[in-house]
Amino acid sequence: MxxxxxxxxxxxxxxxxxxxxxxxxxxxxxxxxDSRTNALAVYELVPVKNVLAKDxxxxxxxxxxxxxxxxxxxxxxxxxxxxxxxxxxxxxxxxINGVSFMDxxxxxxxxxxxxxxxxxxxPDSIIIVQSILPVSKSYETQKPTLSNQxxxxxxxxxxxxxxxxxxxxxxxxxxxxxxxxxxxxxxxRGDGLHYNKAAYETLLQFYNKNRIG
Numbered sequence: 001m002x003x004x005x006x007x008x009x010x011x012x013x014x015x016x017x018x019x020x021x022x023x024x025x026x027x028x029x030x031x032x033x034d035s036r037t038n039a040l041a042v043y044e045l046v047p048v049k050n051v052l053a054k055d056x057x058x059x060x061x062x063x064x065x066x067x068x069x070x071x072x073x074x075x076x077x078x079x080x081x082x083x084x085x086x087x088x089x090x091x092x093x094x095x096i097n098g099v100s101f102m103d104x105x106x107x108x109x110x111x112x113x114x115x116x117x118x119x120x121x122x123p124d125s126i127i128i129v130q131s132i133l134p135v136s137k138s139y140e141t142q143k144p145t146l147s148n149q150x151x152x153x154x155x156x157x158x159x160x161x162x163x164x165x166x167x168x169x170x171x172x173x174x175x176x177x178x179x180x181x182x183x184x185x186x187x188x189r190g191d192g193l194h195y196n197k198a199a200y201e202t203l204l205q206f207y208n209k210n211r212i213g
Contacts, residue, residue: 022208026050030085032078032118033093034058035194036133043197045204050087052078059094060102060110063117083121089213090118090125091170095132096193099154100145108157115165126213127167131155134173137182139192148181168212175206 030050031037037053040046054067062078069081082090092115098107118127132151140147155173162169176199178184183192187199 020211022204025208025211026204028088030082030087030090031093032062032082032090033130034097036096037093039195040200043200045197045200052081056097057094058097058102059092059114060098062094063110063114079117079121082118082125086122087125089128090122091128091130091207092118093130093133095154095158096135096146096151099132099150100143104154104157107154108161111158112161112165115161115167119165127162127165128212129158129162129167129169131158131169131171131173133195134177134181134183136185136188136192137180140182142192148177148183152181170207170210170212172203172206175202 026046027050030052031040031046033053034057035053035055037051038055041048041051041053052067052069054062054065057065064077066075066077067081068074069076069084072084076084094111094114095107098110102110115127115129118125132155134148134151135143135146151173155171159169159171176183176187176195183195187195187202189196189199
């Protein structure tokens with residue numbers, strides 16, 4: 001059964017006796033994506049071994065390109081790494097490097113193929129598709145092919161895809177946005193595309209309040 005969690009929703013979950021610690025939740029989760037995902041390890045918020053990401057990667061190239069997966073140190077594809085790790089859950093955060101050049105049909109077709117490969121590699125793992133996160137107002141002005149309006153449109157398609165496949169969809173983009181539907185300046189690392197540590201701390205708080213699996 002699919003599950004969708006939105007950043008506009010509130011959650012007042014509390015730590016109760018026997019409730020899994022968030023540290024354990026993170027330990028059981030593999031984060032998959034591009035430079036925006038790599039930052040979780042760079043800022044030392046998530047263990048390096050839990051991050052399967054490559055700067056500049058998109059979900060099409062991720063199907064064949066190899067990364068150095070810790071702790072083995074082997075050069076493998078993300079799906080191959082997942083097959084070895086068999087994590088409790090995977091959070092997939094691709095999209096920002098595909099929106100600007102893929103049309104909607106190609107984008108979703110490639111994403112579906114990638115998700116299928118992840119599922120085949122580790123059938124018992126929970127798959128969470130995270131929404132594509134926003135860019136700043138100045139960035140979308142400079143690069144209109146990557147506007148927040150377009151990102152929102154592709155996120156609707158990703159949500160539909162996740163639901164069709166029975167995977168979870170985590171709409172976390174809202175927690176990083178300002179009133180103008182763009183990346184809040186307080187989370188901008190400086191280029192309008194990448195985030196500072198505060199952004200990831202906010203995202204982790206959202207993950208904690210909206211745990212899946």
